[in-house]
Amino acid sequence: MPPATVDLTEAARFVQLFKISGATATKQKPGYTAASRAFTVGGLDWLIEFPYGGSGNWIMFRARLISKGSGGVAASFGCRLVDPSPQGLVVDSPVEVIKSSIFYENRSLDVCLIKWSDLESSRHRKPKDDCIFVQCALTVLEPKDAVAWEAAEDAVASVPSSDLHLQLGELLRSQKGADITFVVAGEPVPAHRSVLAARSPVFMAGLFGDMREKASAIVEINDMEVEVFKAMLRFVYTDTVPELEQKGEQATLMAQHLLDAADRYGLERLRRICVEEMCRNIGVDTVATTLALAEQHGCSELKSRCMKFILATPGNLHAVAATEGYKHLEASCPSVLTELLNLMVKGNK
Structure with a gap:
């Protein structure tokens, strides 16, 4: 029986795949920097930047700590070129660079990934649209005190909170695997039959019962505003209604419209949320x-x-x-x- 393992350190990690279209053309615009959305790792806010033109002869990516008043944070930043094809994504790329540093507020760390001259002949560059895919990973070290080390053998890892609503929200946003399209006031809104049917008895009957929408991939809805329908769909996927977090009359008006939608599609929890919102305002x-x-x-x-x-x-x-x-x-x-x-x-x- 192998000896028990004791973790002496803890680390939080963020991984993101970036697509750079017109990669070689970015050399012609030095001084301009594209940046990711801010994200949180280890309780701190970060950015990943792509400086056009890179660093001289190199393609470069940069990790930057943007949290106010933070400092003395140990982290590593790695980048690797990947082949975006289904076969390529499962094979480790030989073009990979990892660096580490101590970060302070607004401190950045640059990773020079590959020379521009080498990129021209690389299998990772797609000549058709001159694009490359780069996977960036940021790992933030979180110190672990001695008491935690001693108790590690008996400790049970805490169960992370559910992020199912985030995953389903991303499924709705990305439209991947969508198998039905609602045309609402002339605007197409893709969705997934199984998710809709699982959440709404009306959708279950309409999409998997004997009603006419069963075999149709396109369903027209002409008596509802598209923003109301999208808000209802977001609730179906995520169980949240961010539109009702607005202040004042706008939230009440949206709640009124969503109450209609909730009754129409048998969404009892959404109905109660709308009633509560209107009672408060x-x-x-x-x-x-x-x-x-x-x-x-x-x-x-x-x-x-x-x-x-x-x-x-x-x-x-x-x-x-x-x-x-x-x-x-x-x-x-x-x-x-x-x-x-x-x-x-x-x-x-």
Whole structure:
């Protein structure tokens, strides 16, 4: 039986594949730098940069620490050319460079990967569009104290939090494997049948039942705004609704539209999220349309809160009655106005 292993150090790692199109043409624009989005490794924020023209005769990549007030961070930065074909990605490239350094705020580390002259004949360069693929890896050393070393043998590794929502969100964003396209207000929106069916009983019936969409790869939706449909899809894939994190009326308007979508596709959790959002943000400009929706969708709690807001003061009632939403309420749900009148009469007794 082999001896127990004790980790003396811990490290966090970030790996990203970059595509450089028109690689050799970048030599003609020295002084310009392309940069990745900021990412977090070891609790610190970093960038990976590609300086056009590189360093003299070399193609160069750069790792930069951008976290404020940080310093004394040990990290290594490695780059390697890869063949993007399915066969090439599984074979280690002989063109690989790894360097390490101590980083401080805004300190960078350059890796000279390959000479421009060698790139011309490299199998990793695709002559058709003069592109190369470079895999960059940043590893940040995280110190481990002596107490942790002593307890390592008995310790159980903590289970990382689930990132399923991030993975499914990336699947939606990348559109990889999409097997159905919704055309919403003329705009195509690709998606995945299995994900939709797993989350919505309506999609399950529509895509895998006897309804007409079963065999169709394109489904037209003409009675919903495309941004609302995309927000609903994002919820289906990630169980989150970032659109409702906006402040004020915009979030309420989106919640109103999404409530319609949630009821239409049987998304009960999304329905509850929208109701909660509207309950928190009842105001003069939106309360009448929210009340109409509450009546139409059977949201008794939301309906009660809207009525209490309208009848709270005479000023509220007069202000709401002057809005376009009140006209909509009057036309679509006249019975609600009768209820309001009865409550107002009872309150005056």
